[in-house]
Amino acid sequence: MNGTEVVFALLSVVAVGSAVLAMTCRQLVHAALWLVVTLGAVAGCFVLMTAEFVAWVQVLVYVGSVVVLVIFALMLTRQGAGTTAEVTGNRWIAAVLGLVAAVGLGATMIAGFGGQRIEGRRIGTAASIGEALFTDWVLPFEILSGVLLAALVGAIVIARSGSNR
Amino acid sequence: MSLLYPLLLSSALFGIGLYGVLARRNAVLMLLGVELMLNAVNLNLVAFDAWFADALHTGQVLTLFTIALAASEIGLGLAIVLALFRAVRTVDVDEVGR
Numbered sequence: 001m002n003g004t005e006v007v008f009a010l011l012s013v014v015a016v017g018s019a020v021l022a023m024t025c026r027q028l029v030h031a032a033l034w035l036v037v038t039l040g041a042v043a044g045c046f047v048l049m050t051a052e053f054v055a056w057v058q059v060l061v062y063v064g065s066v067v068v069l070v071i072f073a074l075m076l077t078r079q080g081a082g083t084t085a086e087v088t089g090n091r092w093i094a095a096v097l098g099l100v101a102a103v104g105l106g107a108t109m110i111a112g113f114g115g116q117r118i119e120g121r122r123i124g125t126a127a128s129i130g131e132a133l134f135t136d137w138v139l140p141f142e143i144l145s146g147v148l149l150a151a152l153v154g155a156i157v158i159a160r161s162g163s164n165r
Numbered sequence: 166m167s168l169l170y171p172l173l174l175s176s177a178l179f180g181i182g183l184y185g186v187l188a189r190r191n192a193v194l195m196l197l198g199v200e201l202m203l204n205a206v207n208l209n210l211v212a213f214d215a216w217f218a219d220a221l222h223t224g225q226v227l228t229l230f231t232i233a234l235a236a237s238e239i240g241l242g243l244a245i246v247l248a249l250f251r252a253v254r255t256v257d258v259d260e261v262g263r
Contacts, residue, residue: 004166005170008166008170008171009170015174016177016181019177019181019182019201020181022185022197022201023181023182023184023185023189023194023197023198028191028193028194031197032194035197035200038204039204042204042208045174046211048166049215051215053225054207054225054228054229054232058207058232061232061233061236062204062232062235066200066236069239069240070193070196070197070239072243073247074191076247076250077246077247077250086190087189088187088189088258088259089259090187090188091187091188093187094183094184094187095184097184097187098181098184098187099184101176101180101183102180103176103180105176105180106173106176106177109169109173109176110169113168113169113172113216116167116216117166117167117216118167118168118212118215118216119216121218122215122218122219122220122222124215124225128222129222129225129226132221132225132226133226137221140230144230144233148233154241154244155240155241155243155244156244158241158244158245159248
């Protein structure tokens with residue numbers, strides 16, 4: 001176990017712990033803030049896997065905008081103080097299903113990729129990712145911009161639909 | 166670094182996200198569970214990209230696409246949740262289903 005693996009294991013513990021807190025915390029805003037910790041730890045994992053550009057995009061898009069959007073939505077849909085319990089009645093079925101999914105996926109990964117190692121031969125810098133994005137992947141990239149525009153227009157239309165009655 | 170570390174972390178995050186989607190009553194926090202599952206997928210993509218040392222950087226470029234799609238998904242999802250809140254004055258999925 002070398003230094004990279006130690007740091008990765010520490011970040012994994014942080015990510016898993018804060019993810020559990022984000023999914024079980026009773027305070028809604030606290031749940032969103034715990035998710036920030038999870039996403040930040042995952043961004044650190046990206047850096048350790050030589051994907052530095054993806055890590056910065058993760059910090060910018062997820063931590064910077066998605067969580068802010070979620071907190072706005074939580075505040076706009078705030079109900080009275082006397083709200084009921086935060087989890088549904090089928091939480092034990094959900095816990096079993098989540099555990100089965102995690103253990104099943106983990107066992108598959110161990111069986112399939114047990115001895116493999118990441119060498120880090122191709123670093124994902126902004127230059128190399130940008131070159132790949134704008135030469136080999138330019139058509140999917142342009143289609144994705146259309147998808148984003150459609151989602152933006154759709155979100156505005158849906159969010160405004162009930163307000164002018 | 167061993168490839169198993171990111172793969173096992175991604176499995177754990179996926180399971181936690183699945184639990185969140187199934188167990189949370191607040192519709193906004195259900196969407197947070199979806200985001201967590203998408204992040205687990207991103208971790209897998211980056212891990213296999215680094216392992217494969219792909220000349221096209223397929224995994225990392227697909228991760229950027231997934232991040233953009235997740236952003237548009239959460240935008241649309243929150244718009245739907247806001248419309249739902251305006252219609253029935255609650256975002257509790259149990260009460261909405263009733």
